Amino acid sequence: MDEPRVSLNSTNPSQAPAMTPADTLFRPDLLDKYSANGPRYTSYPTAVQFTEPFDSGHYRRAASTGTGDLSLYFHIPFCDTVCFYCGCNKVATKNRAHARPYLDRLKRELALQAELFDTTRPVSQLHWGGGTPTFLSHDEMAELMAATREHFNLLPETQAEYSIEVDPREASARTIRLLRDIGFNRLSLGVQDFDPRVQHAINRVQPREMTETVLAAARDAGFASVSVDLIYGLPHQSVESFSRTLDAIVQLAPDRLSVFGYAHMPTLFKMQRQMDEATLPSPAVRLAILQRVIETLTQAGYVYIGMDHFALPGDELALAQKAGTLQRNFQGYSTRADCDLIGFGASSIGKVGDVYAQNARDLAGYAAAIDSGNLAITRGVRLTADDRLRRDIITRLMCQYEVHFDAIESAHAIDFAASFADELERLKPLADDGLVVIDCDAIRVLPAGRLLARNVAMTFDRYLGQATLQRFSRTI
Structure with missing residues (x-):
């Protein structure tokens, strides 16, 4: 090579x-x-060091004394179908009725968290992740954003970063328009690979035209930044096949790219056993694919930010790195330094002052805590x-x-x-x-x-x- x-x-x-x-x-x-x-x-100490049970009093005291901007993260765990490679905390279901009780609990959690903080503190960053956040109906998404604005001081969009993860299979042009109307100004599109053989192997059939339609809708709606997620190391991938995906993505010219190396850990993530290990590219092929990624994207004008991330030179990530203000949080690289992060929903992690705190990972544990009027924090660590x-x-x-x-x-x-x-x-x-x-x-x-x-x-x-x-x- x-x-x-x-x-x-x-x-x-x-x-x-x-x-x-x-x-x-x-x-x-x-x-x-x-x-x-x-x-x-994405944190230090890492989540491996979080202890359970964790005294939520540490979190409450940190929340009551903090100053500066806030960052909010909402975890929406539901997916219509499951992607075999995925290691996220998710619930695969086609029953959209599950969203209603979860949304009601998120709203109660918003009220519980707001009691702990000085809510005049500005929110300069907000992110919905999953799962598939657009599993929620249009009305439910608008309702959640309205409840957030009711309890916290969200800055004008020109001064903040409000982002959401979008599965193009779950988002029409009307959905994208709604997301823009309720305040989102950045979105991340999950693509992974355009090759049909790979898509079938990972149980994520997503024709290129579907992604192009959603990306065009985002630009028409006035989103400030669009990011695309790709994964290398998936079944049936080769340098040649992934090069075709890269070439197609370069033509679409997203502002940012995340190109993750697939982590095959079937002992931890049972769904990964649905894929035939014999079809995974060898370590040598993975390296060759990575080499092609770097060649293709840098030649197309993208700046290597770090880890798996690339951005156009004028994107905020590239500018923040150049200015020395780039940070890392649980969503990866971030342009917002020193924000206290509040996590909402099952498995979400917050960072407030010197405390990391994680909610119950399972829906039942999360629901039981919120229904009893308590925070759902079960694990965490207080930094020395x-x-x-x-x-x-x-x-x-x-x-x-x-x-x-x-x-x-x-x-x-x-x-x-x-x-x-x-x-x-x-x-x-x-x-x-x-x-x-x-x-x-x-x-x-x-x-x-x-x-x-x-x-x-x-x-x-x-x-x-x-x-x-x-x-x-x-x-x-």
Whole structure:
């Protein structure tokens, strides 16, 4: 497999200067060497460290003393059909009547949460995920957004990011128009792959024309940003077949792309057993597909943000990374720094002050708590000073690809070299391989290390020796 000459920001590689291996984003030798199970660091500590039962008093106290903007997440767990690859918390049902009692409980939870917070605090970010949020009827979606505005101070759309995950099989042009009318200004379209053979194998038949129709409707309705989700590593995929999907997506020109590597974990997610493991692409083919992803998208003008994310240079994600304000939360990369996140619905996770708190994962447990007038929190963790310190370092590595020692020392009143002597020593092999540079004043992730930023961050995770790494997906 030839190594591509791909830069992070060049839109015309043919005019770019020849690059040394350290300047190259895609290094198959290093990707193969360092591929391992590891966290995605949407939080630190990760959810593996959440304890049950958890004293919700910690959450309540953090909520009552917080300041600054709020971010709201609503989990809608229902799906009309189940995609075999999916590892999300969902309920597959064709009975739309299940939505009504769930919506009623979300509204009660809104009231319970609003009692804990200063509701004059502005909401600058809101996200509906799932499941399939558009499983709700048009009237139910409007009702939920109205209830949210009743209890919380949602900023004008020009000052905020209100996003929703959309399954094109579940959304007509009229649905997209409604979502825009009730306040959403960003949406994410699940696509995964346009190849019919792959779609049948994963139980997600979604013709290209269906996606094109929804994306066109979003643009006509005035959505500020449209993102598309793809997955590589699915049954029957090849470099050639996925290239056709990539070419089609480039023609559609979404503002952002998430290209996830499929994590086959059938012991944890039983539905994945419906797929024939023999049809999954080999590790070598997965790497070749990833190589093609990077070639195709960077040549089309997309900037590699990190992990699985790409964005056009003018998109807020790319601008936030350039400005050094990019963050990570439970939805991935975020442009909104330092928001307290309130989670609503079964399995949702909130981050308020120094507390992570997760609701009951099952519908019955969630319903029982809300019906009794209580928060549905069952698991969580209260961060220590060391947790906050390491979270800061990991976030900087994952989002800005560098950590300046003086900034950490100033924020946390430590001596970086003395406090992390062991970690700096463990980073030396990564430095020898050209993944990072360790100076007297900073750690910098080189282009060859950006796809392996999780591996770099794992050096600073003090819990990994205690957690079962098999619970995490592969870093590549």
